[in-house]
Amino acid sequence: SRNIRLAVIPGDGIGAEVVTEGLKVLEAVGTKFEPTHYDLGAARYHRTGETLPDSVMEELRGYDAILLGAIGDPSVPPGILERDVLLKLRFAFDHYVNLRPVKLFPGVETPLGDTSAEDIDMIVVREGTEGLYAGTGGVMRRGTPHEIATQESLNTAHGVERVVRYAFDKAMTRPRKKLTLVHKTNVLTYAGDLWQRTVNRISEEYPEVTTDYCHIDAASMFFVTQPERFDVVVTDNLFGDIITDLGAAIAGGIGLAASGNINPERTAPSMFEPVHGSAPDIAGQGKADPTATILSVAMLLDHLGLQAEAARVEQAVSDDILERLAGWAARTTREIGDDITARVSG
Amino acid sequence: SRNIRLAVIPGDGIGAEVVTEGLKVLEAVGTKFEPTHYDLGAARYHRTGETLPDSVMEELRGYDAILLGAIGDPSVPPGILERDVLLKLRFAFDHYVNLRPVKLFPGVETPLGDTSAEDIDMIVVREGTEGLYAGTGGVMRRGTPHEIATQESLNTAHGVERVVRYAFDKAMTRPRKKLTLVHKTNVLTYAGDLWQRTVNRISEEYPEVTTDYCHIDAASMFFVTQPERFDVVVTDNLFGDIITDLGAAIAGGIGLAASGNINPERTAPSMFEPVHGSAPDIAGQGKADPTATILSVAMLLDHLGLQAEAARVEQAVSDDILERLAGWAARTTREIGDDITARVSG
Ligand SMILES: CC(C)[C@H](C(=O)O)[C@@H](O)C(=O)O
Ligand SMILES: CC(C)[C@H](C(=O)O)[C@@H](O)C(=O)O
Numbered sequence: 001s002r003n004i005r006l007a008v009i010p011g012d013g014i015g016a017e018v019v020t021e022g023l024k025v026l027e028a029v030g031t032k033f034e035p036t037h038y039d040l041g042a043a044r045y046h047r048t049g050e051t052l053p054d055s056v057m058e059e060l061r062g063y064d065a066i067l068l069g070a071i072g073d074p075s076v077p078p079g080i081l082e083r084d085v086l087l088k089l090r091f092a093f094d095h096y097v098n099l100r101p102v103k104l105f106p107g108v109e110t111p112l113g114d115t116s117a118e119d120i121d122m123i124v125v126r127e128g129t130e131g132l133y134a135g136t137g138g139v140m141r142r143g144t145p146h147e148i149a150t151q152e153s154l155n156t157a158h159g160v161e162r163v164v165r166y167a168f169d170k171a172m173t174r175p176r177k178k179l180t181l182v183h184k185t186n187v188l189t190y191a192g193d194l195w196q197r198t199v200n201r202i203s204e205e206y207p208e209v210t211t212d213y214c215h216i217d218a219a220s221m222f223f224v225t226q227p228e229r230f231d232v233v234v235t236d237n238l239f240g241d242i243i244t245d246l247g248a249a250i251a252g253g254i255g256l257a258a259s260g261n262i263n264p265e266r267t268a269p270s271m272f273e274p275v276h277g278s279a280p281d282i283a284g285q286g287k288a289d290p291t292a293t294i295l296s297v298a299m300l301l302d303h304l305g306l307q308a309e310a311a312r313v314e315q316a317v318s319d320d321i322l323e324r325l326a327g328w329a330a331r332t333t334r335e336i337g338d339d340i341t342a343r344v345s346g
Numbered sequence: 347s348r349n350i351r352l353a354v355i356p357g358d359g360i361g362a363e364v365v366t367e368g369l370k371v372l373e374a375v376g377t378k379f380e381p382t383h384y385d386l387g388a389a390r391y392h393r394t395g396e397t398l399p400d401s402v403m404e405e406l407r408g409y410d411a412i413l414l415g416a417i418g419d420p421s422v423p424p425g426i427l428e429r430d431v432l433l434k435l436r437f438a439f440d441h442y443v444n445l446r447p448v449k450l451f452p453g454v455e456t457p458l459g460d461t462s463a464e465d466i467d468m469i470v471v472r473e474g475t476e477g478l479y480a481g482t483g484g485v486m487r488r489g490t491p492h493e494i495a496t497q498e499s500l501n502t503a504h505g506v507e508r509v510v511r512y513a514f515d516k517a518m519t520r521p522r523k524k525l526t527l528v529h530k531t532n533v534l535t536y537a538g539d540l541w542q543r544t545v546n547r548i549s550e551e552y553p554e555v556t557t558d559y560c561h562i563d564a565a566s567m568f569f570v571t572q573p574e575r576f577d578v579v580v581t582d583n584l585f586g587d588i589i590t591d592l593g594a595a596i597a598g599g600i601g602l603a604a605s606g607n608i609n610p611e612r613t614a615p616s617m618f619e620p621v622h623g624s625a626p627d628i629a630g631q632g633k634a635d636p637t638a639t640i641l642s643v644a645m646l647l648d649h650l651g652l653q654a655e656a657a658r659v660e661q662a663v664s665d666d667i668l669e670r671l672a673g674w675a676a677r678t679t680r681e682i683g684d685d686i687t688a689r690v691s692g
Binding site for chain 1: 538587
């Protein structure tokens with residue numbers, strides 16, 4: 001089989017460090033791949049004023065997948081890089097499924113006192129191309145006492161149906177086959193009604209899947225008090241942003257949280273990235289945990305049809321984490337990468 | 347001094363049970379008050395088709411304060427009672443401060459393993475009359491594959507400034523004097539910019555207050571991993587809804603979470619209510635914990651200038667909770683109310 005053509009965007013802060021380890025594991029697992037690095041992020045922005053030129057965007061379109069480290073730096077006004085690189089890629093490549101497993105690996109410490117690994121094993125299917133992320137809205141009389149600023153959440157039948165359908169398919173692959181819609185239907189009545197009706201309608205095609213509903217406020221509470229309520233969660237872009245960070249927190253921290261920005265129809269490359277940001281405060285010190293990136297590599301392999309390889313990477317991570325329990329000394333970014341690489345090759 | 351004129355809205359589900367205990371404590375603390383009950387909620391809706399008639403609204407306007415149990419029942423389509431009673435009151439009476447303490451009482455079990463009472467002691471100042479709660483938005487081509495549903499977040503300089511100012515004043519009353527804005531400025535750029543500029547500008551009038559900023563996704567994580575980061579939090583209506591439920595969860599559950607819907611200028615009565623909902627599944631069984639309502643009564647007393655009485659109620663609750671540690675048997679709603687009442691009177 002031909003080589004996997006992989007675009008690599010290390011990005012800002014700890015991005016480069018964690019991506020290096022991710023690529024090491026990818027190589028060790030025996031996949032043939034050709035990586036091409038793209039220097040998007042703060043450095044390029046400062047050098048050229050560019051964030052993501054159209055020409056680069058069109059090049060990226062030609063790859064099989066994208067591996068991204070992290071985007072964002074305090075030297076750039078908040079939001080510019082996030083919107084012009086990260087969100088632009090999600091929208092342009094129609095990454096309508098933002099897939100975020102929330103799974104407590106055995107041996108990982110959770111901040112929740114009374115919780116064991118079986119209690120936290122869900123997958124959040126976050127919509128990735130609509131809602132309040134559309135960027136619409138505006139401002140009038142800025143800086144005056146009469147200023148008004150608006151934001152708009154745009155939700156379409158097309159956009160909601162496809163992600164809901166994906167979530168039902170995902171639920172069918174899991175033992176519990178339970179799907180929970182998280183929204184705020186009692187306040188966001190127009191959007192909530194569209195989401196709820198869509199789930200109701202599609203559920204008829206999936207009689208084996210149990211469906212449930214939870215307001216976002218209650219869901220945030222239940223993530224902490226009863227995480228075992230959730231199996232597959234489907235939700236909109238902003239609610240998904242919030243509960244997946246919360247999910248990362250209960251499952252041992254964003255050092256372990258992987259994600260895939262997925263275009264299920266493969267009309268453009270999907271993009272895999274750790275949920276953590278660029279963490280500029282610890283950049284360049286070898287302190288970052290590359291595990292989230294390595295788990296994102298496993299998701300990438302799975303997306304490309306390499307299920308056995310994906311499983312080997314996941315298993316290596318899971319074994320590595322179990323060893324942490326035994327009380328290993330703190331390891332550097334590279335040491336963690338090396339240890340997981342050794343398990344994958346060995 | 348004249349009697350306090352109190353409008354009481356027991357509402358649905360466990361509302362009536364918990365409000366009864368709240369009133370008992372109010373009486374025991376020695377305040378002279380005249381309660382008038384209003385039967386708003388599901389029962390009235392089914393009987394008359396009405397939710398909150400204008401005439402009742404105008405009557406309510408004449409009271410010194412409102413005590414509300416809970417609104418919402420599964421027999422009524424989702425959102426109707428919430429919007430037409432609860433949100434209507436918040437908007438009409440300009441309850442622009444939705445004040446929600448997140449405080450772990452000594453002796454209360456938190457789901458967070460490693461956290462002690464000193465770590466969780468914050469107060470969330472949630473905006474109550476704007477944002478996505480404005481109810482604006484719409485739907486087109488409903489029920490077709492071309493449906494589009496929108497929601498709008500409306501934010502005004504007037505609305506943001508007054509609640510931010512309130513939050514700074516609140517921060518000044520606290521030992522740490524720290525104010526954290528929670529928003530999502532990197533995505534909700536128009537609204538986020540208004541909020542951030544407003545905080546920056548007002549902060550110049552409060553040189554003693556340290557200000558901080560946190561994205562809502564990161565804040566949700568920090569509530570679980572580092573709750574001690576937060577002292578006073580100011581945020582918009584929807585983000586406030588989410589993090590105060592999360593706050594209730596980390597501080598021992600919504601059985602203890604109180605809130606005040608406050609009109610600081612007193613142009614209309616403020617309204618006090620437990621954060622928990624109507625919990626129809628346990629209604630009428632004496633299982634509900636009235637503590638959140640009793641703490642809401644303490645907030646009501648404080649708002650009416652009866653600080654000593656408020657402190658006595660808070661102390662009684664805090665003592666009662668400490669006793670729970672000693673391993674009391676489960677008590678009914680009334681028993682908890684009686685025990686706290688006895689402490690207040692004794
Ligand atoms: C960086 C930011 C724009 C992004 C988002 O809000 O989606 C991040 O928080 C995430 O969850 O991937
Ligand atoms: C019942 C609902 C409309 C309400 C809200 O969203 O504000 C509730 O969740 C709350 O927090 O008081």
